[in-house]
Amino acid sequence: AQSVTQLGSHVSVSEGALVLLRCNYSSSVPPYLFWYVQYPNQGLQLLLKYTSAATLVKGINGFEAEFKKSETSFHLTKPSAHMSDAAEYFCAVSPGPGSARQLTFGSGTQLTVLP
Amino acid sequence: ETGVTQTPRHLVMGMTNKKSLKCEQHLGHNAMYWYKQSAKKPLELMFVYSLEERVENNSVPSRFSPECPNSSHLFLHLHTLQPEDSALYLCASSQAPGQGGEKLFFGSGTQLSVL
Numbered sequence: 001a002q003s004v005t006q007l008g009s010h011v012s013v014s015e016g017a018l019v020l021l022r023c024n025y026s027s028s029v030p031p032y033l034f035w036y037v038q039y040p041n042q043g044l045q046l047l048l049k050y051t052s053a054a055t056l057v058k059g060i061n062g063f064e065a066e067f068k069k070s071e072t073s074f075h076l077t078k079p080s081a082h083m084s085d086a087a088e089y090f091c092a093v094s095p096g097p098g099s100a101r102q103l104t105f106g107s108g109t110q111l112t113v114l115p
Numbered sequence: 116e117t118g119v120t121q122t123p124r125h126l127v128m129g130m131t132n133k134k135s136l137k138c139e140q141h142l143g144h145n146a147m148y149w150y151k152q153s154a155k156k157p158l159e160l161m162f163v164y165s166l167e168e169r170v171e172n173n174s175v176p177s178r179f180s181p182e183c184p185n186s187s188h189l190f191l192h193l194h195t196l197q198p199e200d201s202a203l204y205l206c207a208s209s210q211a212p213g214q215g216g217e218k219l220f221f222g223s224g225t226q227l228s229v230l
Contacts, residue, residue: 009155032217043119043205043221044158051217090158100146100209100219101171105158 002027002093006106014114019063019078021109023091026072032099033074034092035065038108044090050074051097061085086113118142121206121222129230130196136225138189138206145211147189148219149181152203164189165211196229203227 007022025031032051036044048059055067061084065076074091091106119140128134140147149161163171164183178200180192189206203226207219 004157034218036219036221041124041223043121043207043223044219045221046218049218094217097217100207100217101148101160101163101165103160103217103219107155107157 002031002095002102002104004091004093004104004106006089006091006109008109009107010110010112012112012114013081015083016080019076019081019085019111021076021089021091021111023065023074023076023106024072025074025091025093027093027095029095032094032096033065033067034094034103035059035063035074035076036090036092036105038088038090040087047076047089081111081113083113083115086111118220119206119208119222121204121225123225124223125226125228127228127230128193128196130198132196133192133194135193136191136204136206136227138191138222140187140189140206140208140220142208142220144208144220145186146209147183147186148207148209149189149191150205150207152205152224158205162191193227196227198229201227201229 003026005024034049035047038044048057050067058064088108094103122137146165151159161175162181182190203224205224206222
């Protein structure tokens with residue numbers, strides 16, 4: 001069994017400030033972890049993924065996430081927010097390679113960037 | 116042209132209507148998916164097709180009927196829907212397991228409103 005909890009359905013930051021979006025997971029096997037982003041009126045787009053290699057994963061648009069097994073966390077960060085980062089972000093977990101049909105998504109975090 | 120294309124982008128239908136949603140992928144993938152996205156809820160996996168064979172049906176009501184005529188096309192036929200079926204319907208595709216098959220590529224979705 002697996003699950004994902006995203007803490008905070010809405011996060012607001014000022015432009016240039018640090019972005020931190022929280023994700024905690026539960027999995028009975030070593031997980032694959034993902035962050036997807038959904039811009040308004042669009043589908044989801046993969047930001048980054050952890051697949052049991054390096055624990056610090058770098059993604060597109062300056063985002064990165066760190067896998068912490070002891071904390072069962074996979075928080076998403078970006079040092080400096082940009083207006084174009086405003087979107088909804090989804091954390092997801094799967095039980096391993098080739099298992100897209102077993103992806104479990106979180107409820108999402110809406111990121112607002114204030115000028 | 117984007118990798119996964121969905122039509123129409125918006126659909127309004129009455130409860131007695133019959134309509135179909137269309138999805139086409141240009142990525143050479145051999146697995147396709149239908150997801151339902153409702154406000155404030157995690158993405159719900161509805162159907163999975165792998166190599167044109169339905170491999171997953173997550174207790175979806177029979178008023179939703181999928182069709183996958185080939186590996187590039189996926190349809191969702193709708194009939195006698197209920198107002199609670201109003202949502203964003205997302206199509207996705209992926210490679211087969213063992214070929215990066217844990218990564219999903221999404222279309223922009225069809226926003227469905229049932230009156």
